[in-house]
Amino acid sequence: IRSFDHGDSSFGLFAADLHRSGLGPVLASQEVRDAAALGAEIQHRFSEGRYELRGWALGSRLAGDRQAIARVAEAPSHYFQRPDGQGLPQAPNGTSLAGLAAETRLSRVAGSLLWNLTARAVSPGFDVNELGFQRNSDWLLLAGDWTWQSFRPGHRIRAWSVGSSNLGLGWTWTGEPRARVLDGWISADTSNYW
Numbered sequence: 001i002r003s004f005d006h007g008d009s010s011f012g013l014f015a016a017d018l019h020r021s022g023l024g025p026v027l028a029s030q031e032v033r034d035a036a037a038l039g040a041e042i043q044h045r046f047s048e049g050r051y052e053l054r055g056w057a058l059g060s061r062l063a064g065d066r067q068a069i070a071r072v073a074e075a076p077s078h079y080f081q082r083p084d085g086q087g088l089p090q091a092p093n094g095t096s097l098a099g100l101a102a103e104t105r106l107s108r109v110a111g112s113l114l115w116n117l118t119a120r121a122v123s124p125g126f127d128v129n130e131l132g133f134q135r136n137s138d139w140l141l142l143a144g145d146w147t148w149q150s151f152r153p154g155h156r157i158r159a160w161s162v163g164s165s166n167l168g169l170g171w172t173w174t175g176e177p178r179a180r181v182l183d184g185w186i187s188a189d190t191s192n193y194w
Helices: 066-073
Strands: 003-004 009-019 034-046 051-063 096-108 113-122 140-151 157-171 175-184 185-192
Touching: 051 066, 066 096, 140 175
Parallel strands: none
Antiparallel strands: 003 009, 009 034, 034 051, 051 096, 096 113, 113 140, 140 157, 157 175, 157 185
C-alpha cells in the first residue's frame, strides 16, 4: 500500500499464487492444481477529511483436473448445478474457473451524521478459497448504514446515538432477489458510563 496526498489517499496492489506439484491421479481429481488472485484497492478522503471514497477489485483463476474444477463449481459457495440458477453459465466442465469481485463505497467519516453507501459485485466463478476464505459468490449488493451521534460531557446522558447498521438489497448475478435487510438501534451512555 502506498499513501500520497498527505495521507488522504492510498493505493495498493494484491497478488497471491498457489501451485501444487506432484499430485497423483486421486489427489489431482480432488484438489485444484493452480490458484491465483490479483487485485487493487484505492482510497481517497476529501472535503477536509469528512468524506471517503474507497474501491477495490479482485480477479481469481483456478486451474486443474476437470473433476477438481467441477468439485469447486458444485460446492455450496457456488452451486452452479442448482435448478433455480437460470441464466448462470453451465457448470464448468473444463480445466479452469475464473471470476471477478469488486466493491465501491462512499462514506461520511466525520461529524455527527456518519453514513456509508456500498455497491458490491461477485461473479459466479470468483473463488479464492484456496488462498484464503470466501463464503459465497454470485452476488450483487447495494447496502448502507447510518449513525447520528451526540456527545454531551457533564450531562446525565453523556452520549447518545441512533442509526441502522444494515440497510440493503441483494440479488444473484442473474437478478434473482437474494436478500433484503433493514434494522435500527438506539444507544445512550450515562455520566457514570452505564
